[in-house]
Every structure is written in structure tokens, then in C-alpha cells.
Amino acid sequence: MTVWDRPEPPTRPAPLDRERIVAAAIALADEGGLEAVSLRKVAARLDVGPMRLYGYISTKEELFDLMVDEVHAEILPEEQPRDWREVLRIRAHRTRQATLRHEWLADLLGGRPTLGPNALAVTEATLAALDGLADLDTVMRAVETVGAYFTGAIRREIANLRAERATGLSKLDWQRASGPHVTRMLATGRFPALAKAVHDGTDVDAEVSFATGLDWVLDAVAVKLGCE
Amino acid sequence: MTVWDRPEPPTRPAPLDRERIVAAAIALADEGGLEAVSLRKVAARLDVGPMRLYGYISTKEELFDLMVDEVHAEILPEEQPRDWREVLRIRAHRTRQATLRHEWLADLLGGRPTLGPNALAVTEATLAALDGLADLDTVMRAVETVGAYFTGAIRREIANLRAERATGLSKLDWQRASGPHVTRMLATGRFPALAKAVHDGTDVDAEVSFATGLDWVLDAVAVKLGCE
DNA sequence: TAATCGATAAATACAGTATATCGCCATGAG
């Protein structure tokens, strides 16, 4: 019997902590979507009984909050540009990129207030960049308006992406995509404008469309902030 | 023994159909939120075994889609204004009002493409109002940008509303609201801009804030459509 | 050193979920 045969010492599993739990949950979600995240599976991945988790989190919703905050660490850029507009734009794009990396984030975005440390840091950076540009109310309105836009835009993008993926390849032409239903609807002639849009519409790159809408909103914000 | 004593004929439960199922589900969701909607409860409310539902819907997600589309019937206004801008504004406000009536809609908004007949009718009306104002790509961008805004804004509003409700009364001052956590965070001094915002911020009426942001976005859209 | 105590982890338990499958029963046709 050599050392190699000797069984490993019981290697008591690495001590549990929130970080490891959240990391496991995120891995699970990255692989199989939010619905693949169950406390049991998270626990299993950590080689631990399900109830162990309740020593570190008190509910599943709290775990989701922690996951969202964790991703916000990816969203906060290491160095901020000077220009307020660039700060807002980059925040939007980084949020979008993070969501493309972690699609499940789309399901959580805007669903609950984000009060974790990383999310707060992101907000802080944003507010700091706009500080003094106008009265506080206007600044808040600006931040929230841009936030509302990119939140909604990202959610829609992911929703469409999933729909395309689910119905097999197909882009903006819902027609074949969503099966006979929409086709039939359009054929009724009750939706001429929509039919025309579906028929004549170019399907623009998602990122371009996102960026364009964002720029429009930023233009509007610039006017209101008195920075045009 | 009078007619009144005579037992009712067995009143075999009204024949099931999607409408009744969706109505029951909406009622349930209005009362207890989306999480109160389970196929079992919906079935119970219709005095029917859970499996009966699968003759009319094929999955719970499909039921949610139907619920969303049903609410879109409330969103489509009976008569459309002439002005494209008014059309967009009213769509946004009606969506918001519908969501305030059916808070669960916030959880579903933007989560999946809305392809039901009522949702399509809403889209149709919107596109028709913007038809010809600019090239199709620009019009689509306009509709989607406004849609992204109000979707995101409504979700955030409902999220905040719930948070306030859950933490007991308290408005924009998260501080006491979200417990000691945020207070501690702010006290660290790592978030000066945020602290200032929390401290000096007026808490504006949600509807006003929604309308203001919307107007900003509409202004931007007007410019891009060449209608200023 | 022995024994007791306290905390920590594990196992079990419970109520509820979406959905698949099977068997009955009633109503229609032949």
C-alpha cells in the first residue's frame, strides 16, 4: 500500500460562505437559466445538504438579489470617463453585455430595487458623473430615464433572442417563427401597418438598434440637462 | 315544499373555455400576485380538476401569455387620437394604468414577445399612427424606444412600490426602508453622491416622474422623426 | 481524563408545484 492508495483525508468540504453559494447559483443559471436554479441543486453542486444554505441566505429571493449584485461588479467599469454622457452610455452597454453573458439577468432586471454594494457603487458612480450638471431632481430624472430605457430594451432583446432560439432560426420575420398563428393573424388583413412592417422591415443588428435608441434618449437628456 | 326548497338542478359547471380559465387566473393574480397563480388553484376556482386545464392550454407559460394579452384589451383605447405623439403617450399611460390595476403585469412586461391578438392590435394601432412619418426603420426604432422606456419605467415603479409596501411605509428614503443595510452603506462615506441624493432628493409623484421621462423620450423621437 | 453542553450539520418531513398517464363512464353511432 503506497501513499497513492491511501485514501485522502476526509477533505471536509471547503467552508461555505455566501460567495461560494452565489457563484454556484450563477454557474447553474448560466448553464440552464434561472429556472435551473434550485436550492437543492445549488447545495448539491457544493456537496452540501440543502438546509446548509439557510445559514447564509434566508430565502431564495435573497439569493437572486445576491446574484444580481454580483453581476453588477462586472458592470461597474474599472475607470470612468469624464463625460457624463459617456458614463451613461457605457453603463448601458456594460449592462447589456453582462446580460448577454448572463441571460437570466434579463428576468431579474428591474424586478426589484437593487441595493447591494456593487449595485450601489454603480449608482454612485453614475450620480457622481452627473453631479452639479443640473438640479438634483433633473439629474435623478435623467438617470432614471436612461435606466428605464436600457432595462426595457435589454429585456426585449433577450426575449426576442429566446423566441428566435425556441422557434428555430428566424429573425425579425415572426411569421414562420411563431408558427401559423401570427401568419394567420396577418393574413386577416386586420393589421395592415404591422404586415407592412414585417414585410418591408430590415432586421437591424440588435446592438445597433440598442445603441441608436440609447443615443436618442441621451440626446433628450442632454437637452434637459442643459448640456447640448 | 315550494320551488325555493327544491334543489337546483345539478348545474353541471359551465363549459370550460380559455376565456373562463384566463379570467380565473387573472382574478387570482389580482388578489395574490403572480405567485398565487397555480394551475391547481385556477382549476379549483372553476370547480374542476387540475388536469382539465390542459385541454385548453398546454403549459403554464401559455396561460401567462394569455393573461398578458387579455390585459392588452384594456390597453388599446377605444378611439385613437390623430397626433402620433399623443398615440404613443396614451399607449404608455394606459399600459401604466393597466399595470397599476394588475400589478403582476409588471413581472411579465417585456419578458416574452407579445403575439396575442390584442397585443397585436395595440402594435398595429401604434404603427398605423406613425406610418409615413419617416422611413420604416426609423419608425420602428421610435416605437421600440418608447416601448423600452415605459416598460422599464413601469417595472421600476412597481418594484419600488412593492419595496415600500414590504418595508412598511416610507418613500424615497431607502434608508430606514431597507433596514440598516443601506444606512450602514451610506454611512461608510463611500457613496457621497448617492447619500446626497437620498438626503436632498424630493420624492416626486410617480406619475409625474413617469410622464416627464416619457416626454423627454418623445421629444427625442420627434426630432428623429423630423416632426419637431 | 471524562463528561456535559452548545452549536452546527444532516436527515427527515411537509405542503405544494407542473405535468404524464391511466382508467372510467357517458354519450354518440351503428
Added chain:
DNA sequence: CTCATGGCGATATACTGTATTTATCGATTA
């Protein structure tokens, strides 16, 4: 009257989040 078909109910499975109880193990004290 018989038979078949198809809707309907009950049952079954594999999970879920979470509460509660049981076991285990380390540290402290006698």
C-alpha cells in the same frame, strides 16, 4: 342493444422551498 370514442377524473411522478427534528462533533468544564 352494443360498441367505440373521446372527454374527464383520479392517480402518479418528480420536483420545489422551507420547517423541524435528529445526530454529530468540538469545546469547556469538573
